[in-house]
Every structure is written in C-alpha cells, then in structure tokens.
Amino acid sequence: MELRHIPLYEPKRERALLLLCSPEAPLPSTTQKLWHATLGQAAPSTVLPHDAARIFFGEHGIVVAVPLPQERTAAAMDRLITQAMDLCRMSPAAELVLHPGLFAEAGFAPSTFPLAAAAGLLCGYRFSLAASEASEPLPDLVLITTQPEDVRWAESIARGVALARDLGNTPANLLCPATLADAAAAVAQQAGWTAQILEGDALASWGCLAAVAGASRVPPRVVILDSAPHSDQQPLVLVGKGITFDSGGICLKPAGHMHEMKADMAGAAAILGAIAAIHGLGGPSRRTVAILPLAENLLGSGAMRPGDVITARSGLRVEVQNTDAEGRLILADALHLAGELQPCAIVDVATLTGACVVALGTRIAGLFASNTAIQDRVLRLGQSLGETFWPMPLADLYAKDLKSEVADLKNIAHREGGALYAALFLRHFVPQGVLWAHLDIAGPAWSKDKVSLVQAGATGFGVRTLTGLMQEEW
Numbered sequence: 480m481e482l483r484h485i486p487l488y489e490p491k492r493e494r495a496l497l498l499l500c501s502p503e504a505p506l507p508s509t510t511q512k513l514w515h516a517t518l519g520q521a522a523p524s525t526v527l528p529h530d531a532a533r534i535f536f537g538e539h540g541i542v543v544a545v546p547l548p549q550e551r552t553a554a555a556m557d558r559l560i561t562q563a564m565d566l567c568r569m570s571p572a573a574e575l576v577l578h579p580g581l582f583a584e585a586g587f588a589p590s591t592f593p594l595a596a597a598a599g600l601l602c603g604y605r606f607s608l609a610a611s612e613a614s615e616p617l618p619d620l621v622l623i624t625t626q627p628e629d630v631r632w633a634e635s636i637a638r639g640v641a642l643a644r645d646l647g648n649t650p651a652n653l654l655c656p657a658t659l660a661d662a663a664a665a666v667a668q669q670a671g672w673t674a675q676i677l678e679g680d681a682l683a684s685w686g687c688l689a690a691v692a693g694a695s696r697v698p699p700r701v702v703i704l705d706s707a708p709h710s711d712q713q714p715l716v717l718v719g720k721g722i723t724f725d726s727g728g729i730c731l732k733p734a735g736h737m738h739e740m741k742a743d744m745a746g747a748a749a750i751l752g753a754i755a756a757i758h759g760l761g762g763p764s765r766r767t768v769a770i771l772p773l774a775e776n777l778l779g780s781g782a783m784r785p786g787d788v789i790t791a792r793s794g795l796r797v798e799v800q801n802t803d804a805e806g807r808l809i810l811a812d813a814l815h816l817a818g819e820l821q822p823c824a825i826v827d828v829a830t831l832t833g834a835c836v837v838a839l840g841t842r843i844a845g846l847f848a849s850n851t852a853i854q855d856r857v858l859r860l861g862q863s864l865g866e867t868f869w870p871m872p873l874a875d876l877y878a879k880d881l882k883s884e885v886a887d888l889k890n891i892a893h894r895e896g897g898a899l900y901a902a903l904f905l906r907h908f909v910p911q912g913v914l915w916a917h918l919d920i921a922g923p924a925w926s927k928d929k930v931s932l933v934q935a936g937a938t939g940f941g942v943r944t945l946t947g948l949m950q951e952e953w
Contacts, residue, residue, distance in 0.1 A: 647937025
C-alpha cells in the first residue's frame, strides 16, 4: 500500500472516492458535486437509507459511501476508515481518495484528516512468521491536499504504530530483554538519540528489577535513550514497562491467553514507536529521555517468592505478596532514576493491571495523574489523536492499605481497586512536586479478535499520545 497526495481531485475509473453520508439525509453541496463528477449522475435524495455502507459504480469512477458516526471524534474516524478500506478492497478500485472538504463538511476537525490517512495505512498492517503466506492487496491511499506535512504526519504515525505492534507481536523466544535492548538502540540510532544499555554490575542497586528477573536465563537490561544528552534543559521523561514475557512467576497465571503475555512490554514498545514517529516529524520540542526496564518474569530456582522482602533502588524495602504484580516493581526502580534527572514531567506507560481492564474494558486506558494540569493535557491529546483515556483517582484514603508489617510497603493490597493500588505503589517512587502521569494501557494494548481489516494482537496503543506529548511545549 502506498500513500500519495495530489492537489485536485480528478475522477478515474480505478479510483474510489470516500463519501461520508448521514443516513436518511440528503448529501451536502460539496459531496453532491463530487458524487456527480465521479458517477456522472445526480445524487439520490437518500444515499444510505439503512445506515449501511455501500459502494457505487459510475461513468467516471467509484464511490464508497460510509455512514457518519454519531460522534465526530478521531477514534470514530479510525473505525470509519477501516470500514471504507474493507469495502474498497472488494471492488476493482486501485486507489481510495480522501478529500478534506468532505471531512470538514461532515463536521470533522481539520486535524482528523491526516489521522484518517494514518488509519488507512495501518489497515495494511500484518504480522506473520509463517513460512509462506499470500498477502492481501489493498488499494493505495490518495490525499487531496496541498499540505505535504499531512502526508508526513500520517506516514510517521503509521510507521511508529507498526513498529510498536511488531515488537508486541514478536514471540518471547525471539524478543527477550537482550534483543529488545538491541532493538531500542537501533531505533535510537535511526532517530539521532543516544542509547545507553545498563546490565550486570551497573544494575547492582536495582533490587526490584533483579528480583523480577531472577528466574530468567537472560539477565535484565535497562535502556536509557536521550534526544539531547548535552542539553541542560529539564527533560520530559518517559518510562515504559518492558516485561518481555510474564508467566506470573510462582503466582502462576492461568494457561488461557498466557501466550498474550509476550506483549507485556507494550509500554516500552509504545515509547519506541513514538520515538520513531517523532523522528519523522522533526524531533521532540524539548529534551526527552526514555527509560525502559526490561526483564522476564518466569519460574525457576531463582524466582522471587511471595513473602520475600527486596530493596528498591530508592532504598525502600518492599514485601512481595504477589509475584504477578511484577510490573510495578520494575517501574519503581525506573521511576526513581527518572526523578534523579530533574524532569519537567514523568509519564510512565504500562500494561500494568487486569483490574484496569475490568474497570474500563479493552478500548480505554486508565490515567492516574499527580495534578489536573498533566491529566488534562493527556486527556486532550488522547482525544484529539484517537486514543481514549479515563481519569482515575489517586485516592489517599487507600494509601495505608499498602503498608507492610515487615517492610516499608507491599506490592499489592486488596483485590478491589487493584489499578488504584498499583498507581499508589508507584507514587512512592516519584519525587513530590514533579508532574507525573501513569498510563495503564492493559486493556487497549491488545486486541483479542480481528475486526474487519484490523489484525488481532498488539495494537500499538499509546504511540499517538506519546508522540503528541513530545510535540508539546512544557
């Protein structure tokens, strides 16, 4: 699939034009004109009487008519474009044309137009390690625009999301902490960032990370990527959970869907995808540092046990009451390092809790924030870029439940409110007064089912919002 742009729309027999139609309503004026130019006939009074997408063939070209969603949001745009591409692939069309005037006439904000192109490009995403597999051809995308930055934005975002999906879909026997660290260094090199990989004695003080990785044959790694290492500017620090496989440890997970735990590094993958995307957009607006703690949580003679007391990098001692609450442990050490960098803000992203999935489902991520300023920023960016977050409370009245009888704190509390307790645990390792947002993406980071042209598996959720955060002025 290829993305191209042309300044003016010209109908062609192998070209399909996407029209956005309100069911049981006449077409707006611009849409009517383009209908006539493409099909050589006047538009009917009602194009989609039954609220179902349809395809029309005419004298000069093809029209793909898709019903307008009730909400004119970026997330709705993703679904609309996927529906259009699905219809288009069943036609003889070699191209699908997106016209900004039609999107504006339908009530979409101008910023959603390049998002539509990115969504169309991602319809062609496939991950397969099969020895042989026939690829399904999809039509090329053509944007009617005189703004080449629209094309650049769409291609950069699609490239970043595809990278995050590739990393999340790669089996754990092929992507371990060592190979993910190498992949991160390669992304950094291409983007012009520096990469530092910590291992062995350099991680002597990372007690939580070491405990999680104790049963793995592959030692843990910590990757530190820096966009401007010689700058004295306070950095935006992104911290991504990088558990390349999570068995649950001694508190073993159920066998069903355990194979999906190869994607328990989706937080780290989202950050790497965002770094790739922001490189295509000219780089971040300010110095940005990414910290990726990488480990496997397995069973073995070196595995941490329930009841163990471990010493975090900060010096706090943590009682492990559940070995399957390992993500917060490796993030604790990484967040402590983040705080030492005198950041302007810290944003961590992690597939952290099943409790967040229970609360918000599989399309919405949980957002815990130190104050409303950073909360509102993440919510605004997510909504405008097609990633939905829901604000969750950092409720102080629950903080006492994390107190341990034998250590400074324990890594779990009650089953109810599990996502809150995870966030409250992490807060112990973030300096007071620092802007901090915790993104629990456990639900939307993985799709269990294929939906239309969207493949099941890792989704690359978070790439868009993290890219937006790097473009912001802090």
